[in-house]
Amino acid sequence: ALSRLRKELDMLHREPPPGISAWAKEDGSFEIEAVIHGAEDTPYARGSFHLLLAVPERYPFEPPRFTTPIYHPNIDSAGRICLDILNMPPKGAWKPSLNLPTVLSSIQLLMSHPNPDDGLMVEITHEYIHHPERFKQTAEERTRRHA
Amino acid sequence: MTDCLVTDGGATAGYLRVGRHDFALYISPPGGAGGARLHGCPRLHTALAGHEVAVLRRLQHATSVGGFVGELREVLERQLAADALAGSLTPALPPAAFYEQLIAEVDGIGWASLCGLSPSLDELQLTIDDTARRAHVLTLSLPPDYPARSPVARAALPAPFELRWAPGERPSLAAAAAQFRGALAAHQSLWDELDDLDREAWVLEPKHPTRDVCHRRLALGGHCSLLVTLHPTAPSSLPELRFLGAERSIAPLRRALNSRLAEWRPERRVRLNLQALLGLALPSPVAADAADAADYSVECAICYEYLLDGEPPNVACDGCAKPFHQACLAEWLQALPSTQQSFNRLFGECVYCSKPISIEAVR
Numbered sequence: 001a002l003s004r005l006r007k008e009l010d011m012l013h014r015e016p017p018p019g020i021s022a023w024a025k026e027d028g029s030f031e032i033e034a035v036i037h038g039a040e041d042t043p044y045a046r047g048s049f050h051l052l053l054a055v056p057e058r059y060p061f062e063p064p065r066f067t068t069p070i071y072h073p074n075i076d077s078a079g080r081i082c083l084d085i086l087n088m089p090p091k092g093a094w095k096p097s098l099n100l101p102t103v104l105s106s107i108q109l110l111m112s113h114p115n116p117d118d119g120l121m122v123e124i125t126h127e128y129i130h131h132p133e134r135f136k137q138t139a140e141e142r143t144r145r146h147a
Numbered sequence: 148m149t150d151c152l153v154t155d156g157g158a159t160a161g162y163l164r165v166g167r168h169d170f171a172l173y174i175s176p177p178g179g180a181g182g183a184r185l186h187g188c189p190r191l192h193t194a195l196a197g198h199e200v201a202v203l204r205r206l207q208h209a210t211s212v213g214g215f216v217g218e219l220r221e222v223l224e225r226q227l228a229a230d231a232l233a234g235s236l237t238p239a240l241p242p243a244a245f246y247e248q249l250i251a252e253v254d255g256i257g258w259a260s261l262c263g264l265s266p267s268l269d270e271l272q273l274t275i276d277d278t279a280r281r282a283h284v285l286t287l288s289l290p291p292d293y294p295a296r297s298p299v300a301r302a303a304l305p306a307p308f309e310l311r312w313a314p315g316e317r318p319s320l321a322a323a324a325a326q327f328r329g330a331l332a333a334h335q336s337l338w339d340e341l342d343d344l345d346r347e348a349w350v351l352e353p354k355h356p357t358r359d360v361c362h363r364r365l366a367l368g369g370h371c372s373l374l375v376t377l378h379p380t381a382p383s384s385l386p387e388l389r390f391l392g393a394e395r396s397i398a399p400l401r402r403a404l405n406s407r408l409a410e411w412r413p414e415r416r417v418r419l420n421l422q423a424l425l426g427l428a429l430p431s432p433v434a435a436d437a438a439d440a441a442d443y444s445v446e447c448a449i450c451y452e453y454l455l456d457g458e459p460p461n462v463a464c465d466g467c468a469k470p471f472h473q474a475c476l477a478e479w480l481q482a483l484p485s486t487q488q489s490f491n492r493l494f495g496e497c498v499y500c501s502k503p504i505s506i507e508a509v510r
Contacts, residue, residue: 004451007451013366014351016351016352016364016372018352018353021372023396024393033393035391060449060450061482089483095498096449096479
């Protein structure tokens with residue numbers, strides 16, 4: 001697992017997906033720090049989101065785990081991200097063909113296009129569906145304050 | 148309103164006049180197989196396009212032929228009115244003089260610089276070199292009454308580009324190209340700096356920058372990178388800089404940069420200024436090529452290793468040809484409830500293309 005992780009970090013370094021960078025917290029550690037820049041035209045624009053990932057020992061047979069709060073319908077206050085590729089089948093869609101670059105890109109995409117049908121945060125989801133303007137404002141404000 | 152409909156033995160045939168159009172139609176008697184049916188001339192079919200099902204349903208439910216014909220007339224009147232409206236919205240072709248003018252003007256500036264043309268000839272693309280022989284593309288959308296009205300220009304420039312005409316000046320392609328050259332001249336020093344970065348530094352993104360993009364993400368080595376955004380109007384001044392990477396690696400770089408900010412010299416290349424301020428040599432694109440040269444295609448697509456316990460990948464997917472170590476694929480398939488096992492074989496799906504794949508469970 002460690003050697004695959006090292007190669008993925010190398011890939012992330014050599015050909016990072018736009019707006020994404022990631023590195024090991026310490027050399028040879030299973031903890032990864034990543035920064036995702038909010039995509040333009042979203043309330044998260046100009047914010048940098050620091051994500052902490054824990055890579056399990058059985059990686060890539062198990063998905064990485066995330067722990068960072070973002071004001072988003074699909075991310076709870078403990079940083080749990082509701083994204084099917086972050087769970088094991090049959091509930092989720094994790095596969096060893098995915099890797100850190102694709103997972104981080106998916107999170108960036110989720111940030112620009114929340115999925116209200118699968119909301120984790122009831123209140124934020126409600127706000128996103130019924131008061132999109134207010135959702136945008138709060139998300140922008142949180143982005144300025146925290147990211 | 149002169150319809151001419153004859154009913155004979157249950158069937159109705161004749162002409163229906165709606166507006167200025169006559170539609171031939173034939174309604175078979177409702178007693179036949181499948182109930183009443185409507186047959187009509189091609190023009191009737193065209194006019195009813197998209198409403199056939201509704202019309203047929205009205206026919207099945209109509210109590211009398213007269214009642215149905217009345218409904219049919221209403222539908223046709225509505226359709227014809229909508230068509231007339233749509234017809235007035237689609238613009239007519241420009242006059243022949245438009246094309247003559249266009250050909251004469253392209254003759255004037257040279258056909259070699261014409262690099263694209265829309266099928267309706269109302270949009271053309273010109274390649275125009277700047278003073279440093281960088282090729283730029285200018286897209287001009289011509290209004291149908293060109294040259295009475297100005298074309299609309301689009302181009303990849305760091306600043307918006309709009310064509311302006313002096314009072315009394317007639318728009319022409321040559322003049323538009325000249326204005327574009329003027330706009331290009333204003334950005335020469337910006338592109339000189341960006342080209343220098345693209346040529347001499349290891350640029351992580353954008354991979355294929357267009358001329359309107361003013362930022363570059365440069366690899367610094369050690370899993371760190373620097374996002375450099377040049378000011379379009381003052382490219383040689385200190386750009387917006389943002390470090391990306393582990394805090395412990397970028398902290399010393401940031402300190403070095405901040406302590407030497409005053410040493411930024413506008414007359415020096417941005418790349419050389421960055422090297423001086425950061426106190427390091429920016430990795431060259433050669434380093435990127437060397438890293439790219441590493442061939443990943445023969446490695447196991449699950450563990451990303453070539454050898455596992457001294458064994459190369461010994462299974463490949465029939466669909467996508469991705470190589471796997473039998474042990475890696477077996478470990479994944481055995482973790483899935485959807486995998487079937489029969490004697491000593493595992494039946495599952497390829498991790499990449501989801502095609503069925505089967506392997507030995509244990510060696």
